Amino acid sequence: MRIRRTSIALAGASALALSLTACGTADVGGGGGGGEGGGEGGGDTITIGVKYDQPGLGLLEGDAPVGFDVDVATYIAGELGYSPDQIEWTEAASANRETFLQQGTVDMVVATYSITDERKNVVDFAGPYYVAQQDIIVASDSTDINGPEDLEGKVLCSASGSRSANNIVDSEEDGGLGIGAELREAGNYSECMQLLADGTVDAVTTDNTILAGFAAQNPESYRMVNNPFGEERYGVGLPKGSTEMCEQVNEAITKMWEEGKTLEYLDTAFGETGFAYAEEQPELDGCA
The missing domain is CATH 3.40.190.10 (Periplasmic binding protein-like II)
Structure with missing residues (x-):
């Protein structure tokens, strides 16, 4: 796996704040995807769980979260047919991700959510969209x-x-x-x-x-x-039995990498930190 390493040394909090603000402006994908009930003007929403306390990934700034995971989630939602204003963000801490999916609190979780066999027993995963x-x-x-x-x-x-x-x-x-x-x-x-x-x-x-x-x-x-x-294989958490949705999300992830959006989001989130990040799409798991 090739690694891209930025040449800039670790920046201070002010520089990170600027990059995080930019993270909140991710371009939406196709916007005409196949999400049930979704689509521009459909009046429905999609609820996505993200972290609110992780700089560069999911950090609440003002009324909305920003970061790499937020950009990824926004792109995927766009491919499913949801515009940014149709996304409802919910804080999904590590301890409540499975519970939120099982109880229907969220439609998906994009929150540094590592794919494991244990978690697959209770939720489904699309991806991985990134391997940390x-x-x-x-x-x-x-x-x-x-x-x-x-x-x-x-x-x-x-x-x-x-x-x-x-x-x-x-x-x-x-x-x-x-x-x-x-x-x-x-x-x-x-x-x-x-x-x-x-x-x-x-x-x-x-x-x-x-x-x-x-x-x-x-x-x-x-x-x-x-x-x-x-390795920590970041997946998109979905309710158990979401095979069709999993396939749609995997298609969105592949398109996001092919268009160069993933690297754009990574550079926006971490370009000021000197962090070495992977620049090749990981192999996707199948949707059971």
């Missing part, structure tokens, strides 16, 4: 953590509903690295970053896309280890 890697972020003055193996005996923050920390502490038999870090759970990654800032935890681990956004907000306080491991 896991990494670690520490305080800028921390010098003894440079990879997951250095987390032995350290306090590691885990966000509720996320499996990232388990990838480190679970045994190898259970798919983890078997590293003896102490887990401290927080409600979300914003809370994890606060715990890191006040010294309650030694490190935070999750997708490198998420960490890049936080690092760019305050580069003097945080240091990304930049020693990625594993």
